[in-house]
Amino acid sequence: GAGVSQSPSNKVTEKGKDVELRCDPISGHTALYWYRQRLGQGLEFLIYFQGNSAPDKSGLPSDRFSAERTGESVSTLTIQRTQQEDSAVYLCASSLALWLERTDTQYFGPGTRLTVL
């Protein structure tokens, strides 16, 4: 497909279990972003990748959260020992990183809805 895809679309897990969320960005997009959207809230920045490196991890809520990107393509967000407060929609976006031209647009995937019981 031409857009950003994410899997799974829904994930229900038990407290304390680990989960992996996957993002497939648009081909050729060098920048990739992860956001968290809690019910009734805006998007909360988690981490940003330029290529395979993550120059900004400042938004990760705790050391239970980690992310990696390989081949300048697929990214995985891992949450270890999930807690109920981790329940949210996790959104991934990608872009061409054209910041200098101010025409950069982030294209979002449909998100993964995570429910921690």
Added chain:
Amino acid sequence: TQLLEQSPQFLSIQEGENLTVYCNSSSVFSSLQWYRQEPGEGPVLLVTVVTGGEVKKLKRLTFQFGDARKDSSLHITAAQPGDTGLYLCAGEGGSNYKLTFGKGTLLTVNP
């Protein structure tokens, strides 16, 4: 920490009415974006405003960036049920890639 306050939080109107939603901050942003998000989908970019005082029109939607680049508004003329969704504003400041999002305005347009 840069914050964006959106108002109103919820808005329910009848088809054909006009409406304005607001996005305000005490911080200056180098640019501001408006997105629309439908249930089960990610946000979709509607417009980016860059210059203070800038006005952009997208069919029945009019976007304005405040002169001081701290606030923005979205005005919809003759709203239609297809306009229903969550409208989010997001500001770029400090880091080129990092966007600060407001909590959104949930708009419902009833037929």
